[in-house]
Amino acid sequence: MSTDFSRRRFLAAALSGLVATPALSGPPAASLRPVLRGEDLFKRSVPSVEDILGKARLEGLASFAVADAQTGLRLETFAAQTARPPASVAKVLTALYALDALGQDHRFETRLIATGGIVNGIVQGDLVLAGGGDPTLDTDRLAGMAERLRAAGVTGVKGSFRVYEEALPVLARIDAAQPDQVGYNPGISGLALNYNRVHFEWKRGGNGYDVTMEGRSERYRPAVRVAVMRLEDRAAPVYTYEDRDGRDNWTVARPALGKSGARWLPVRKPGLYAAEVFSVLAGAEGIKLGTPELTASVPAGETVVTERSEALRPLLKDMLKWSTNLTAEMVGMAATQARGVRPDSLKASAEQMNDWARETLGMQSVALVDHSGLGDDSRLTAHDMVTALVRMQGTGLRDILKPIALRDDQRRIVRDHPVTVHAKTGTLNFVSALAGYMTAPDGTEMAFAIFTADEAIRATITREERERPAGGRAWIGRSKTAQQELIERWAVLYGA
Incomplete structure (x- = not known):
């Protein structure tokens, strides 16, 4: 069979399998390689693993495992014990870890605490914005x-405006190897705002550029001073960052800006950022607050306002859908603390999660260095990932995974594709992963994990090149095509 496997042919054959004889709706074959009957001509024409990986130029760079989701029977494997970077697939384990430690109904709280009592609307002591890990x-x-x-009657504060962010460890960034300017690598603390990102926007006018740095949301655009931007006449680097004078100090190369544009930049001082934005918003309500000061503990006092997050389960569903690194790291560390350990780093917290995964999910060689999969040194095997997915079958994990659209030969979404997939994607430079559940046309449910990584190329990419390395997008495209072809192969061989 040519490696140009037509998805139209797959759809036709798979849909015909929906009305096939009852024998075709039974459990998968027990052997690692399918035993084909003489009349299984379409199955004989399915491209081999070697053809799929060869066309995508992924020889030696791919690992996978697929199993019957009910029994755990391995249907097909390829280098399944080879550990590779999981990228954001690691967030599946983080979600399970958090649900186990915190419970699906857990809600994170952010509080406003008044000390010294309130007399005639005036807080007699301090007002404290206290983060609780939301x-x-x-x-x-x-x-x-x-x-x-x-509305509670507060109109002023005699004392200071303080902010508490140490409900979780305070860290300047998730992964030090990432470029300074990428918004998916912000600072972490027990108080986060807008995923710890600040909105940088520029517009060229008659007298140069107008630049804003805002804590922007759907309804509000408060300007901030804890993060500042300066334009410089230089060719490179495009961005620089410096922690100076209690602020995030950024510069950008003026020639790189063009006419106008915007992007989110990471915030390295999340507590002060949230407090500054709150001060602006309180001022709009007629409550004047002074310059925020960090406090290392939560003082005794009256909780005047409590803001609760949504329940953990839907929060994690959004995390898996949008792959938010900050959410993964914060809920992962919160889970570790709920288990009685105060970690001093992401790696220390991830090691606790690794131990939990071995004990609870039956994983053998899990080695994550954070909760988001962003760190270079995290490793998982396809065998271990499928073991975890089988163990969690029937627990509701599939319901919080993202539906993955399958596409035709022109990369258009196939709306009525007979195979359904709920999974987590993972993407880093020259790393692409996909793991989750698929349902074949006859209803057979399978758990699968596919990891691809070219670590040799990754090792040559400089820190400055990591935002958009040459050839990275095309490589990811080939890997995603191979992932779909493997899924379609398994649907035909084991469930069509």
């Missing part, structure tokens, strides 16, 4: 807290 707090919800503070 990774999803945004400016709109913070504005709601300011409105409720005013």
